[in-house]
Structures are given as C-alpha cells and as structure tokens.
Amino acid sequence: xxxxxxxxxxxxxxxxxxxxxxxxxxxxxxxxxxxxxxxxxxxxxxxxxxxxxxxxxxxxxxxxxxxxxxxxxxxxxxxxxxxxxxxxxxxxxxxxxxxxxxxxxxxxxxxxxxxxxxxxxxxxxxxxxxxxxxxxxxxxxxxxxxxxxxxxxxxxxxxxxxxxxxxxxxxxxxxxxxxxxxxxxxxxxxxxxxxxxxxxxxxxxxxxxxxxxxxxxxxxxxxxxxxxxxxx
Numbered sequence: 001x002x003x004x005x006x007x008x009x010x011x012x013x014x015x016x017x018x019x020x021x022x023x024x025x026x027x028x029x030x031x032x033x034x035x036x037x038x039x040x041x042x043x044x045x046x047x048x049x050x051x052x053x054x055x056x057x058x059x060x061x062x063x064x065x066x067x068x069x070x071x072x073x074x075x076x077x078x079x080x081x082x083x084x085x086x087x088x089x090x091x092x093x094x095x096x097x098x099x100x101x102x103x104x105x106x107x108x109x110x111x112x113x114x115x116x117x118x119x120x121x122x123x124x125x126x127x128x129x130x131x132x133x134x135x136x137x138x139x140x141x142x143x144x145x146x147x148x149x150x151x152x153x154x155x156x157x158x159x160x161x162x163x164x165x166x167x168x169x170x171x172x173x174x175x176x177x178x179x180x181x182x183x184x185x186x187x188x189x190x191x192x193x194x195x196x197x198x199x200x201x202x203x204x205x206x207x208x209x210x211x212x213x214x215x216x217x218x219x220x221x222x223x224x225x226x227x228x229x230x231x232x
Contacts, residue, residue, distance in 0.1 A: 005077070005122070007129040010067040015060050017069055019053075021076035027112040028162065032056040033065070033081050036088035036109045044090070068129045070122060079112040080126040082134065085143060096184035097145060105188075106139045110162045124168045131172060135191055142189040144169050148182075 008014065026032035030049035033056050038044035047055055059065040066087075070078035085105045091097045099105075108130055111123045134142055146169050147161040169187050173194050178186040 004072070005125065006071045007126070008069050008071065009133050010060065010065060010069060012061050012063060014069055015057055017071070017076040018056075018060065018079070021069070021079060021114060022112065026053055027079070033067075033079075033110065033112075036081075036090045036107075039089045041090075041093070066133075068126055068133065070117075070126055070129075072117070077114045077117045078122045078126050079110075080108065080123075080130045081110045082106060082108050082130050091145070094145075094184065096178070096181035097186055099178070099186070102143075104139075105141045105143050106134055107143045107145075108164065109145065111164055112162065123164060124171070127164065127168050128172060131189065131194070135195065140191050142174075142191065144174055144187045144189075146185060146187060148185065 010018075021027075022032060026049065030052055032048075032052035034047065034052040035044060037055075037059075038047065044052075056065065064087075066081070066083040068080045068082070069076055083106060085091065085102045085107045088107055088109055091107065091109075108127065111126060113122050131142065145163045146166045147163050148166055166185065166187070169189075172189070174187040174189045176185050177188045
C-alpha cells in the first residue's frame, strides 16, 4: 500500500518534530545528531545525552543546523542530516575521511528512520530530497560516508548503517573518490555532472518514489512537497 510522505527542510519551528522523532534516546545512544558535530571524542563524551540535546536544539533554534524531515501526515518518521563539511569537525578525526579540498563541500552525515518505517525506501527518498535542497542552495560538491558490510561480509545492523548504504548513493551518481580504508569509503557527487545527466530536477526520484509537484504552502525558509512512498 502506498504511503503519502511529506519532506520539509529543517527550520527552527520544527524542533518539536525532531524531539518527537528522536525520542528519549536522542535517535541512538544520546546522539541527538551531535556525534559528527563534536570537536573531539572527549567533548562528545561530556555532552552526549542531555548536553547533546541542548546543543542540537540551540543549533536548530539559531538556524545553524541543516537537514530534512520526513512526515507521514503530522508524524515525523525520518531524518537526514546535511550541511557544510566544516559543520562536522569530527570527520577530521577519521583518517579515511581526511581531505585537503573541503572548502565548499557539503556533507550528508546520517539518517534516522522510525523503526516502523524501516525497509520502505525512506532513506533513499530522504537522500534525494537532500540533494535537491543542496542543488537549490548552489552547492557544487556533496560528500557521503556510507556504511558497507562487516569484515565478514554480513549486513550491518540498522544502528550501524546510520550513514546510509553505498547502494542508495550509487543510484543517484555518487562516486567513490577515496578508499584508504575499505570499510570506510568516501563518496562524492558533483552537482554539475549530476544535473547534466538528469532531464529534470525530479528525475532522481524515480526508483521507489513518485513526486507530486504540488508544494504544500512552503514557508520562506523551508520547502515541502509530497511523495508517494512504495515499499521495496
């Protein structure tokens, strides 16, 4: 059965929806989408939980956090974090992700899907919505840090695949640009090349979703549109 999903770009007034979606665990282990934003693991260990929640709320309220929320009706069901790579200093602590050319790069760092909505293609749809938002913002290069199988080749548990799987990134044209650690590939999408290879800005949304082009009263600092989501 198809489900109507609405995507909205994060804005301060959506904090209650973030809080409701993440729940008492802050999505996972008290993260509150602050794992990659902490400047060191020491700082992370000091703030995780209530401190991380307060920090993320402040970023949202001050318009300093970017992301996409997915809604089924009025209920938040999914999240994708994005933003300039400089907003995620912990990436620099991972040897496999170190780069010299990060000046204008934006990153997609994580997904969180409500447990009742996992396995329905929602991460894939969130990714496409995120790429559209970044295209509208004039971003040239998008970076991702997807999860792959374990060393033994087993599928990762959902909580370990929070950065997204390689497959959903490959589907829309992300390419591996660095693989110093085979378990931690770094992928990039060049927006100009991506747009040249797509006939319309919505052609990326053809695998598991169908866009309905009506906007739902978007506010000046946000975007909203409907998607019909089909189970895989």
